[in-house]
Amino acid sequence: MKFRRSGRLVDMTNYFLSHPHKQIPLTFFSEAYKSAKSSISEDIAIIKEVFEEKRIGTIGTTAGATGGVTFVPTVGRSKTEELIDQLCEELEDSERLLPGGYLYMMDVIGDPLLTLELGRVFASAFRKANVDAVMTMATKGIPLAYAVAGHLNVPVSIVRHEHRITEGSIVSINYVSGSQKRIQTMSLARRSLKPNSNVLIIDDFMKAGGTIRGMMDLVTEFQSTIAGIGVLTEAVHSEEKLVDKYVSLTKLTEVDIKTKKIKVERGNLFDIPFSYEDIK
Amino acid sequence: MKFRRSGRLVDMTNYFLSHPHKQIPLTFFSEAYKSAKSSISEDIAIIKEVFEEKRIGTIGTTAGATGGVTFVPTVGRSKTEELIDQLCEELEDSERLLPGGYLYMMDVIGDPLLTLELGRVFASAFRKANVDAVMTMATKGIPLAYAVAGHLNVPVSIVRHEHRITEGSIVSINYVSGSQKRIQTMSLARRSLKPNSNVLIIDDFMKAGGTIRGMMDLVTEFQSTIAGIGVLTEAVHSEEKLVDKYVSLTKLTEVDIKTKKIKVERGNLFDIPFSYEDIK
Incomplete structure (x- = not known):
């Protein structure tokens, strides 16, 4: 043509x-x-x-x-700051507060174009990490994981709590959920991640980090390596986190159920020098 | 600038x-x-x-x-035919056959850029349906639903089998799964779909249509209407389907577990005149 x-x-x-x-x-x-x-x-x-x-x-x-x-x-620093600051403000809406101190976030996760933008921020931050695959936990991590993976042009592996017959042989591991100290199981279809992959773990929320710790163990079960970890929101947690190195976009620093006050700040993304070093 | x-x-x-x-x-x-x-x-x-x-x-x-x-x-007819024919061929790989006559499809669903292309086909077909929201069932419908919703610029509502505390008040309904005749429950967070929405239901797989029938009932519970129904793959089913009008991209017409033969054909998308009438 x-x-x-x-x-x-x-x-x-x-x-x-x-x-x-x-x-x-x-x-x-x-x-x-x-x-x-x-x-x-x-x-x-x-x-x-x-x-x-x-x-x-x-x-x-x-x-x-x-x-x-x-x-x-890539997403430049000022554009990222604008996006994250706006997200923090939206997340501080007291209407979001749910029983147990959880936040309703499905409107954020449910917006495909916003999710694509947030995914681009992670794809930009991890653009040099040689990512072969993105891993996430069903259900709420999936939209963000696909957004990141689309911008990096790599496949997604979806880890699940339940066993499903429709995926053939699966690898399961037990893990301890960090905040509730409960033993749980997570599974991944054998075929859904190639051995020797460099895996970027993406999730919507991290408290103690038990679920992400579990996914890290699962990556090892697939003879693979961790390219990085990214979470949309990390919550302050009184005890030590089970995960050392991760990138968060937002940080839930305060939840007061009585006064309905929520405080959400920028995550650690902006503290990490590699993210913006050479974006013009 | x-x-x-x-x-x-x-x-x-x-x-x-x-x-x-x-x-x-x-x-x-x-x-x-x-x-x-x-x-x-x-x-x-x-x-x-x-x-x-x-x-x-x-x-x-x-x-x-x-x-x-x-x-x-929009996606033109010849581009769509090319995409769907290639997908049919990939799905006919006998290695996909799983116990129970299921097909392994996570490599298709796990590819974000392919999913975006397939989502564009649905977004093109339903571009004049005045869609306000896309609804899907966790887990495997989510990637395609987000792809469709992104191209239509509307939010996604994720229906789930389990009840989750982190979403506030939920609406649950019972439904009969078409193929197994089992009573099951599906739930949607009250906040995740506005009343009076025109809802496009998207799912990865439809056999008898019980799950989609359930989602249709759920749409009614939210005082909303059905804009359309789209499935990635429909399976031949001996009994009458529980859903009349739907758009399928591919049709699983034959699964022979003994000979490992799978036959996948174009779905009904191409029979529907509205899809291509005015795409130049």
């Missing part, structure tokens, strides 16, 4: 956005548009400039015969 | 793609880029042409003071 530059810019922008973290040879575009490689290179330079200016992401170039260009979604 | 046309095209393409089904006034763009409305109109004409040529979607215009432009994601 023959396009002029303006048409190519629109179509290539769509292609990059829907194929993150995928190396694309220049010949792919030059053949698709029947254009010279030099023209394609100029197109890409324009797209790269806008993507960096508007903090959509970066486009990296690998030289050589097997080389090409790769779109990596 | 001042951009030349080429820069505007890249940035506006990104904006449209990340804000589907949202009416955007022209002044939004002309103010953002400090450009004349006439230039913006020309930009949009270029984007619209490429979006329609490459079957990315359409850009509709509403005139008047409250008017603006709206990006609606």
Whole structure:
């Protein structure tokens, strides 16, 4: 299909956005548009400039015969601060308070475009972690996990509490839920995670970290490694957390059931130097 | 921020793609880029042409003071046929066969970018159904439901088998699972679906349709209406289905456990005239 530059810019922008973290040879575009490689290179330079200016992401170039260009979604620091501060404010709404000191968060998790934005923040933070797969716990971690995995272009493994017949052979482990000190079981289908994967664990909520600790053990059962851990909200917890290194977007620092006061602050994401070092 | 046309095209393409089904006034763009409305109109004409040529979607215009432009994601018929035929072929792999005649499908459901594509097919088919919310059943319907909802720019309501304390007051109903004739319970948080919503039900698998029938009853409990029903795979079922009108992407027509033969065909999507009538 023959396009002029303006048409190519629109179509290539769509292609990059829907194929993150995928190396694309220049010949792919030059053949698709029947254009010279030099023209394609100029197109890409324009797209790269806008993507960096508007903090959509970066486009990296690998030289050589097997080389090409790769779109990596990123979110700049000020955009992230704005997004997280707005989320904190929304989460502080006293109407969210549920019996037991839990917070109602399904409106946040239930918003697909907000979830995609939050997923992009994690994908940006872990863009150099060589993630092969994202792991999460059913049910409420799933939307965020898919958003992160989509931006990193890797598959998702869904861990579950129950055993399901419809997934074939499964690997189960017992773990101690950190806050309630109860022994529970979590399972993952044998086929749903390749051995030797580098796994990014994503969950919606972390208190003591027992569930995440369990997922870390499960990763080991699959002869795999931990690329990182990301949680949407961490809660203050009187005892020591069972997980050392993790990235949180928000921190629930205070829940007063009597006065219905909730305090939510920025998570530790902003304290981690690797997240923003080279995002222009 | 001042951009030349080429820069505007890249940035506006990104904006449209990340804000589907949202009416955007022209002044939004002309103010953002400090450009004349006439230039913006020309930009949009270029984007619209490429979006329609490459079957990315359409850009509709509403005139008047409250008017603006709206990006609606669509998938053309030939692209859909290609996607579904490839999926059918993958699903026919005899390695998928699990005890009980179930199929292992987590690799399909676990692929975020494939799921986004499949979700776009449903969003395209139901683009004129005035969908206010997408409803699905945990766990395996969630990824597809989010993909559909993201392209329609509406929230997701997740129905669950168990009761969860962390969601406040819930509405539960009993339903009879169609194939096993067992009475089961499904629940939805009171807050997670607004009354008077027009609800699109999305699920990964339908046999007799008992679960979907249950979700339809649940929609009624929320004083809401059914915008449509979409399933990734429907299975042939000897008895009458409990659901009349639904859209399926694939149809599991034969499962022979002894010979390990699986037959998967195109679903009924292609028989439904409304899906493609006016996609250019």
